[in-house]
Amino acid sequence: MHPRRSPQRPSPLRLALACGLTLAATLLAAIPAGHAQRAPEVAITNVSYDPTRELYKAINEAFAKDWLARTGQRVTIRTSHGGSGRQARTVIDGLQADVVTLALAGDIDAIAQRAKLLPADWQARLPNNSSPYTSTIVFVVRKGNPKGIRDWDDLARPGVAVITPNPKTSGGARWNYLAAWAFELDRTKDPAKAKAFVEAIYLNVPVLDTGARGSTTTFVQRGIGDVFISWENEAHLALAEFGADRFDIVYPSLSILAEPPVALVDAVVDRRGTREVAEAYLEFLYSAQAQRIIAANFYRPSKPEAADPDDLKRFPDLRLVTIDAVFGGWAKAQAEHFADGGVFDRIYRPGGPFAR
């Protein structure tokens, strides 16, 4: 009793579907044509880590002005801050970041490997390993340095309380850990002694905060600890914020060259059509104007000649080793020291030196 539909006559539903598809295809085809002309406004997202809030606020303002003058286009840069590893995860999970400016090359590597949003050789695409600025690890002590802390070996002395975040959750803390290791390795040339040395320092750590800003609070506000291992720029910020009359910065004889890298997220800029402005944004970081801002925000500029000499005076010379030379690169250091069951985990094991 069912009326039989002839195969030649499309049902109304199919007709509607076909019309819809055609319309969609036309619209899609029209999009690339629209790109040829620059829209009057564009927005890009920079996903960064915690201590760069102040830096990128200044950079974004300068870049927007520069881009408007060069192209007549207004650009808005949204910057998201947070722990470096967490930020990398949000990009992997789908946050549409046009550029990432993180604390560790390993975090951007993770985006390249796990989400394939950018090529594996991303770090070779910009000068200086894609790091427009560097920083290092220094000590903050209480005014007058009552415990007489001069170098890394003072941190391993019994009775000195050391504040540093957990390397498992904080990118900055991994630099702290590696700097201490590099110091002892340089002195003794013996990896076993370096391991014992780092263990001795962590025995002196009473609180493992999850991030660098948390550790700053523990040391500065709660009054816990004799020495706080910190990014150089965070140390200067802490002094500027909480008073140079309460704290001193101590420069160890040797530290690590921390290279926070920046990268274009190719898959996102191509999808959003923002490649041109995002590329210009990253290149701008290497310009004389940006380098000046970088030095003013306590990061070490990659082109010091562009910076204000007064700013440069705040960066005393000290021996800086690189992660590539001492640890064979991020991937290797990460796997050996910080991965599940790595050297750091073995410091905190039942029956280990920590279980007093």
Added chain:
Amino acid sequence: MSLAAHATPFRFRQPSALPGFGITFGFAVTYLSLIVLIPLGVLVVQASGLGLEGLWQTATSPRVLAALRLSFGVSFAAAAVNAVAGLVVAWVLTRYAFPGRRLLDAIVDLPFALPTAVAGIALTAIYAPNGWIGALLAPLGVKVAYTPLGIFVALVFISLPFVVRTVQPVLADLDREIEEASATLGASRAQTVARVILPALAPAVLTGFALAFGRAVGEYGSVIFIAGNMPFVSEIAPLLIVIQLEEFNYAGATAIATIMLAISFVSLLAINLIQAWSRRRFGHV
């Protein structure tokens, strides 16, 4: 709980004076699935990437065991303390009229409304060795912040409202005449409390305890500030999950989460059974 009370044979449609069972039942099941069951199912599926053996290995690694023991142990202690303290607070708020009662009543809800990080920062500021209370305790050799005791304080703080708010309405409904009758029949005050009031309140207190316990187990924000986060000493299980995520180890993180979920579910089920038993034992009020 009414399942146990009525021994009627299984019937899909319960006769009721109110219409709309079909629609509301469909909505309830869809809603629960979308909000609770499907997300939790995905969690289990993600964890299954490790396989049963991997899950077992994760669950029995000494560090995970230590964190689970700490999380569930301290949560249990905090919920137990609040079962008593919350009952007293609810008692004061429902049975007595005094100036500022409304204010006190509102304050009870603060731990609900406060972002947990705010709670953590505030508690740490007070209980740190240089804080108001911490400075008083330090000469006595009592360290609160950055020890398991600090975790306990944080969990007591965030779980208090659960007991108060579940006990309060039951206490308000409890007829004073019952107490008066008990007194006229010659019971002492202690007997009235122990034999008449507490049994009637027991199911509500247990519900409050279960809610407080469940909330405390999952608490992260307020605890990490005050805990000190030392592995094997003051590292809670939710922090271990975050650490696994930080290593991009999604399977490991969901494995720990699944284990927590299983333990929580079994605990809550056990509490529910005790509750059903206590209702049967003491009957409805």
